Amino acid sequence: MIRALVSPLDWAGASGEFDMTEARSFVPAAGRDWLLPFYDPLLRLLGEERIKETLIEAADIRPGQRVLDLGCGTGTLALMIRERCPEAEVIGLDPDPKALAIARSKAERAGAAVEWRQGFADDLPFEDGSFDRVVSSLVFHHLPPDVVRAALPELRRVLEPGGSVWVLDLSHGGTHGLHGLLARFASHQHGDEDVAGQLPTLMEGAGLLAAEARPCRRTFMGPLVLTHAQAPG
Numbered sequence: 563m564i565r566a567l568v569s570p571l572d573w574a575g576a577s578g579e580f581d582m583t584e585a586r587s588f589v590p591a592a593g594r595d596w597l598l599p600f601y602d603p604l605l606r607l608l609g610e611e612r613i614k615e616t617l618i619e620a621a622d623i624r625p626g627q628r629v630l631d632l633g634c635g636t637g638t639l640a641l642m643i644r645e646r647c648p649e650a651e652v653i654g655l656d657p658d659p660k661a662l663a664i665a666r667s668k669a670e671r672a673g674a675a676v677e678w679r680q681g682f683a684d685d686l687p688f689e690d691g692s693f694d695r696v697v698s699s700l701v702f703h704h705l706p707p708d709v710v711r712a713a714l715p716e717l718r719r720v721l722e723p724g725g726s727v728w729v730l731d732l733s734h735g736g737t738h739g740l741h742g743l744l745a746r747f748a749s750h751q752h753g754d755e756d757v758a759g760q761l762p763t764l765m766e767g768a769g770l771l772a773a774e775a776r777p778c779r780r781t782f783m784g785p786l787v788l789t790h791a792q793a794p795g
């Protein structure tokens with residue numbers, strides 16, 4: 563039963579495909595490395611497709627656009643974007659080589675062309691103005707406050723003038739709902755309790771325009787907030 567729930571990934575050498583020279587800590591997708599194989603099955607049970615669909619629709623991605631999925635984890639959002647907008651170029655970035663190995667293996671099985679990069683939100687390995695859209699789901703509550711503050715100017719930097727950023731995240735720093743229970747079970751440290759509430763102010767402080775947060779859905783995981791802003795045109 564458990565075997566059937568676990569992603570069919572060859573774990574041997576999972577980190578070998580990505581540069582591990584820059585050791586730096588981060589909160590992994592399921593809070594603990596050993597829980598990662600359960601991340602996708604659990605998210606599916608919790609209705610992740612509908613949640614991520616909401617983000618993709620709002621971001622209004624057009625053919626030919628370059629899209630960064632920030633904190634892509636196991637790659638589901640990036641792959642959904644490729645499926646729905648096959649003419650968009652999609653790049654998934656995450657610090658976790660094990661999650662990226664799962665993402666790569668899912669993309670290969672789906673025959674989907676997505677570029678996977680290892681990196682951190684506050685030190686993006688991209689040129690200025692590289693993207694028309696930056697999207698991110700369920701990531702910001704994993705980031706310490708200083709990383710959130712340093713990441714937002716980076717998002718602005720890598721956006722084209724007039725490009726936009728779309729952040730879907732749990733409100734209350736993920737401390738409510740089933741996510742709050744699971745986070746306590748995995749005893750993983752989260753960022754600021756009210757990161758979603760502070761994002762519009764922080765985004766505008768980083769030079770992004772018209773930042774706005776709106777409550778999105780109530781899910782088993784907890785209530786979600788969708789925040790967006792635009793790079794100056």
Ligand SMILES: C[S@@+](CC[C@H](N)C(=O)[O-])C[C@H]1O[C@@H](n2cnc3c(N)ncnc32)[C@H](O)[C@@H]1O
Binds near residue numbers: 699
């Ligand atoms: C809950 S998972 C969300 C994964 C994916 N976006 C999704 O919606 O399923 C949070 C992700 O944030 C990533 N993360 C943690 N710290 C990060 C950082 N400093 N910069 C970028 N991503 C980070 C983790 O590795 C993890 O994959």
